[in-house]
Amino acid sequence: MTPRSAPHRSAGRPRAAVLSRELILEAAFALADERGADFTLAALARKLDVRPSALHHYFAGKDELIAGMRGRLTLRVGDHGFGTLPWYEAVVPWARAYRSTLGAHPGIIAALATLPVAGEPESISDYERIAEAFRRDGYPEHRVVPAIVAIESFVIGSALDALAPDDNLRPVHRPDLAPALEGAERAARLHAAEQGASAATAAFEFGLEALIAGLRAAGR
Amino acid sequence: MTPRSAPHRSAGRPRAAVLSRELILEAAFALADERGADFTLAALARKLDVRPSALHHYFAGKDELIAGMRGRLTLRVGDHGFGTLPWYEAVVPWARAYRSTLGAHPGIIAALATLPVAGEPESISDYERIAEAFRRDGYPEHRVVPAIVAIESFVIGSALDALAPDDNLRPVHRPDLAPALEGAERAARLHAAEQGASAATAAFEFGLEALIAGLRAAGR
DNA sequence: ACCTGAACACCGTTCAAGT
DNA sequence: ACCTGAACACCGTTCAAGT
Numbered sequence: 001m002t003p004r005s006a007p008h009r010s011a012g013r014p015r016a017a018v019l020s021r022e023l024i025l026e027a028a029f030a031l032a033d034e035r036g037a038d039f040t041l042a043a044l045a046r047k048l049d050v051r052p053s054a055l056h057h058y059f060a061g062k063d064e065l066i067a068g069m070r071g072r073l074t075l076r077v078g079d080h081g082f083g084t085l086p087w088y089e090a091v092v093p094w095a096r097a098y099r100s101t102l103g104a105h106p107g108i109i110a111a112l113a114t115l116p117v118a119g120e121p122e123s124i125s126d127y128e129r130i131a132e133a134f135r136r137d138g139y140p141e142h143r144v145v146p147a148i149v150a151i152e153s154f155v156i157g158s159a160l161d162a163l164a165p166d167d168n169l170r171p172v173h174r175p176d177l178a179p180a181l182e183g184a185e186r187a188a189r190l191h192a193a194e195q196g197a198s199a200a201t202a203a204f205e206f207g208l209e210a211l212i213a214g215l216r217a218a219g220r
Numbered sequence: 221m222t223p224r225s226a227p228h229r230s231a232g233r234p235r236a237a238v239l240s241r242e243l244i245l246e247a248a249f250a251l252a253d254e255r256g257a258d259f260t261l262a263a264l265a266r267k268l269d270v271r272p273s274a275l276h277h278y279f280a281g282k283d284e285l286i287a288g289m290r291g292r293l294t295l296r297v298g299d300h301g302f303g304t305l306p307w308y309e310a311v312v313p314w315a316r317a318y319r320s321t322l323g324a325h326p327g328i329i330a331a332l333a334t335l336p337v338a339g340e341p342e343s344i345s346d347y348e349r350i351a352e353a354f355r356r357d358g359y360p361e362h363r364v365v366p367a368i369v370a371i372e373s374f375v376i377g378s379a380l381d382a383l384a385p386d387d388n389l390r391p392v393h394r395p396d397l398a399p400a401l402e403g404a405e406r407a408a409r410l411h412a413a414e415q416g417a418s419a420a421t422a423a424f425e426f427g428l429e430a431l432i433a434g435l436r437a438a439g440r
Numbered sequence: 441a442c443c444t445g446a447a448c449a450c451c452g453t454t455c456a457a458g459t
Numbered sequence: 460a461c462c463t464g465a466a467c468a469c470c471g472t473t474c475a476a477g478t
Contacts, residue, residue, distance in 0.1 A: 009443070009444075010443090010444075010477085010478090011443070011444040011445070011476070011477045011478075012442085012443065012444075012476085012477040012478030013441060013442045013443055013477080013478050014442065014443060014478085015478095017441085017442065017443090018442080018443075019442080019443085038469095038470095040469090040470065040471085041470080041471060041472090042469080042470065042471080050443080050444095051443075051444055051445075052470090052471075052472085053443085053444075053445085053471095053472075053473080053474085054442075054443055054444080056471090056472070056473080057441085057442060057443075061471075061472075062471070062472095113377070113380040113381070113384070121394075121397075124389075124391045124394075124397070124398050124401065125397065125398065127389055127398070127401050128391070128397070128398035128399075128400055128401045131398075131400040131401040131404045132400040132401075134400075134404070135400045135403075135404065141403060141404055141407040142404075142407040142408050142410070142411040143408070143426065144400075144404035144407075144408070145389055145401075145404045145405050145407075145408035145419070145423070146408055146419075146422055146423035146426040146427065147426070147427070147430075148389070149381060149389070149419075149420070149423035149427070150374070150378075150423055150424075150426060150427025150430065150431070151427075152377070152381070153374055153377030153378040153380070153381045153423075153424070153427065154370070154373055154374045154377055154427070154431070155377065156376075156377040156380060156381075157333070157372070157373030157374055157375065157376040157377030157378070157380075158370075158373040158377070160333040160373070160376060160377075161333070161369060161372070161373045161376075164333070169344075169347055169365055169368070169369070171344045171348070173341075173344075174341075174344075177341075177344070177345065177348070178344050178345065178347070178348035178351075179348075180348055180351040180352040180354075180355045180364075181344065181347050181348045181351040181352075181365075183355075183361060184351045184354070184355065184361055184362075184364035184365045185365050187361040187362035187364075187365075188362050188363070188364070188365035188366055190362070191362040199365070199366075199369075200369070202366055203365070203366035203369035203370055203373070204370075204373070206363065206366040206367070206370060206438070207366065207367070207369070207370025207371075207373065207374070207431070207435075209434070209438070210367075210370065210431060210434030210435045210437070210438050211370070211374070211427070211430060211431045211434055212434070213433075213434040213437060213438075214429070214430030214431055214432070214433040214434030214435075214437075215427075215430045215434075217430070217433060217434075218426070218429070218430050218433075229462070229463075230458085230459090230462090230463075231457070231458045231459075231462065231463040231464070232457085232458040232459030232461085232462065232463075233458080233459050233460060233461045233462055234459085234461065234462060235459095237460085237461065237462090238461080238462075239461080239462085258451095260450090260451065260452085261451080261452060261453090262450080262451065262452080270462080270463095271462075271463055271464075272451090272452075272453085273452095273453075273454080273455085273462085273463075273464085274461075274462055274463080276452090276453070276454080277460085277461060277462075281452075281453075282452070282453095
């Protein structure tokens with residue numbers, strides 16, 4: 001958004017390194033946080049007062065940069081008591097934090113969701129803590145990963161849903177053609193407003209509770 | 221993928237229109253179906269043997285094109301007996317068809333999920349049928365839309381999950397650091413293989429069943 | 441080793457010009 | 460009205476050249 005001047009640095013190796021993977025990732029999150037900002041390497045380079053090609057010294061390409069971001073994303077989501085609380089309690093604040101952290105980075109949700117986690121130590125250790133909680137609580141072993149994947153899929157889908165307009169399912173143009181939807185959408189919107197939540201957040205909380213209840217029942 | 225020659229057409233209005241919204245949308249789906257093909261207006265124009273700028277005559281921009289695709293996507297998913305079956309039965313084949321239809325168009329899932337549906341008649345009438353089934357079955361009105369949104373979020377997240385590598389959560393590099401995850405991932409993979417399904421599909425079916433069970437319980 | 445700077449093959453979008 | 464063709468402001472990536 002804010003235009004930056006071209007780097008005033010002259011060619012050649014600087015006396016001390018200007019960049020680092022840490023610095024780049026930090027700036028990448030700051031850029032992704034800016035609403036409406038295009039998440040491009042060029043914009044990232046401008047933010048760092050550097051030429052785009054300099055970034056390729058630290059990340060092979062854009063995909064690898066995003067993979068690096070996901071590792072840090074896991075740290076941002078944080079632990080939420082999987083070590084002490086039962087999985088079905090700890091998973092609620094975890095899912096909330098996961099969704100809102102994803103929601104702060106609209107442009108890259110799909111990329112973050114799709115890219116392989118294999119080999120990202122932070123992500124693996126996060127899943128390990130969660131899987132261990134399920135195991136400890138006696139959840140059937142072959143259903144632990146499906147349960148985690150189901151919750152994660154729901155969270156990611158909900159993060160995307162939160163990006164859509166709040167009255168997304170409202171049949172504004174021809175309410176008469178969709179009477180059931182019109183009534184249901186209005187009732188849901190009012191009910192959400194009473195709780196001081198957006199329609200998307202209310203749907204997320206409702207669905208999360210239902211999903212967890214269903215997963216608990218399937219584990220007995 | 222397949223290189224096309226530049227349009228041999230000369231400038232000026234052709235005697236009969238070469239393009240139409242229908243033709244463009246059809247080609248757009250064909251392009252999106254091609255695995256690994258970049259979903260760009262330039263590639264779409266090449267497929268139609270037309271200059272990119274010609275597309276702007278039918279769609280204001282890329283976003284509007286994708287919005288048009290979603291309308292047709294709804295038709296592709298199809299009805300699944302919401303008129304006759306209880307919602308919790310009809311929703312299962314609907315969710316399966318929705319997920320696999322989305323899965324056939326990897327590059328645009330996020331865009332399809334995020335763009336507003338407001339004013340797309342096909343989408344609205346689809347939701348109307350589903351909302352009407354919930355109402356008819358006595359589901360609390362203010363929870364109908366949250367339930368639909370929850371299912372849709374799960375489906376979209378699952379479609380994205382299906383694009384990731386099948387052993388996405390497998391701690392290949394250092395299994396010793398993630399023993400619970402390693403065991404759970406192996407058990408899930410074997411269990412899925414026994415049913416002849418991919419790990420992603422098994423997780424989807426398991427999660428869908430759990431979510432629906434939870435939503436049913438929340439509606440009583 | 442770490443950056444600039446130039447170059448390459450792309451994008452999406454706008455718009456004049458042709459029929 | 461419906462297309463081409465040229466132009467514009469961008470991309471991501473590669474690589475030689477500088478220190």
